[in-house]
Amino acid sequence: MNTFLSRLNSLFAMTMTVLAGLTFCCFLSTVHHTHHSIAKLDTPSVLVRQAPDYMIGHEINDLGHMTLNIDADLNHLFNWNVKQLFVYITAHYKTEKNAFNQVVLWDKIIRRGESARLQYSRVNPKYYFWDDGFGLRGNPNVTLALQYNVIPNSGRLLNIYAEGRHVVSMPENYIKGRA
Amino acid sequence: LLDISFLSDLKRMNKRQVFYQFLSFGMIVSSALMIWKGLIVATGSESPVVVVLSGSMEPGFYRGDLLFLTNDLEDPIRAGDIAVFRIKGRDIPIVHRVLQVHERDDGYVKFLTKGDNNAIDDRGLYAPGQLWLEKGDVIGRAKGFVPYIGMVTIVMNDYPKFKYAVLGLLGIFVLLNREA
Numbered sequence: 268m269n270t271f272l273s274r275l276n277s278l279f280a281m282t283m284t285v286l287a288g289l290t291f292c293c294f295l296s297t298v299h300h301t302h303h304s305i306a307k308l309d310t311p312s313v314l315v316r317q318a319p320d321y322m323i324g325h326e327i328n329d330l331g332h333m334t335l336n337i338d339a340d341l342n343h344l345f346n347w348n349v350k351q352l353f354v355y356i357t358a359h360y361k362t363e364k365n366a367f368n369q370v371v372l373w374d375k376i377i378r379r380g381e382s383a384r385l386q387y388s389r390v391n392p393k394y395y396f397w398d399d400g401f402g403l404r405g406n407p408n409v410t411l412a413l414q415y416n417v418i419p420n421s422g423r424l425l426n427i428y429a430e431g432r433h434v435v436s437m438p439e440n441y442i443k444g445r446a
Numbered sequence: 447l448l449d450i451s452f453l454s455d456l457k458r459m460n461k462r463q464v465f466y467q468f469l470s471f472g473m474i475v476s477s478a479l480m481i482w483k484g485l486i487v488a489t490g491s492e493s494p495v496v497v498v499l500s501g502s503m504e505p506g507f508y509r510g511d512l513l514f515l516t517n518d519l520e521d522p523i524r525a526g527d528i529a530v531f532r533i534k535g536r537d538i539p540i541v542h543r544v545l546q547v548h549e550r551d552d553g554y555v556k557f558l559t560k561g562d563n564n565a566i567d568d569r570g571l572y573a574p575g576q577l578w579l580e581k582g583d584v585i586g587r588a589k590g591f592v593p594y595i596g597m598v599t600i601v602m603n604d605y606p607k608f609k610y611a612v613l614g615l616l617g618i619f620v621l622l623n624r625e626a
Contacts, residue, residue: 357526371546399556
């Protein structure tokens, strides 16, 4: 244990072991957290039309459009082992063609330190709400849910649903033209 | 810097000790291999640990972060899952988030992905004519995360001489280091 190289080797091994141990403790310290929160979602306006989906070869599909009201406080979810919350709103529904469909309508990245108080009124969705087919018109049960992916400094990646779903009944008629 | 006593140790080794050194080396290599293969079986994924290679999931995952994957085929793919997949005909695994899922009664699932840091979804990345991803394209979904460690793999891939140097030194050290 008296050569420069063997000292360097021990120092390096010690550093790696301590870092690994600390990382593991960081993971263990928050493994029991439930990440529970409540969200209020609403859809002030809901429309559905048929349109050619230019992203998939101009096949005609149902296109939904709903503006969103979002009210949720996620500040309590942050701790020393949460570096980011990826918050997203999904709509899931059943159609004749597909037993289960789920589409992300809106998402937001909240890093630790930023405000996680979500208060949005009449906000437009970020992504197009294309169906695979014609299952949106008159669909009585399209459920909106707020979910978040907790990204830790080290540890498990979890996708949690906030409590509070909002069920939308899609209109029976298509709107025509460019409304 | 190399100590001379280290080389004289080498001269004093007899045949039995040399065999023992090689045997220890073999044990280390086969243990590592068995742990890796065991992980593959336990997680159901062909690559249970992947390194993030691009910045398309920033600021959540940076280049060099390590992801632990499982590939439970019974667990349905849902929007928001972080899927690691390979496009047919290409080697590089891509780590992105599922944006849309359409699942039929018979169990056939097709889904669309998008990187958090990308402005548009991944259709432009898929193979020509491919509009959706299927279960077969997925290597696994990320369940665990450790930062920075994978940088070693990226450096070793970018500078192969460094990789050979490290492996060579490790090999020499293990073979010639005598348990006192």
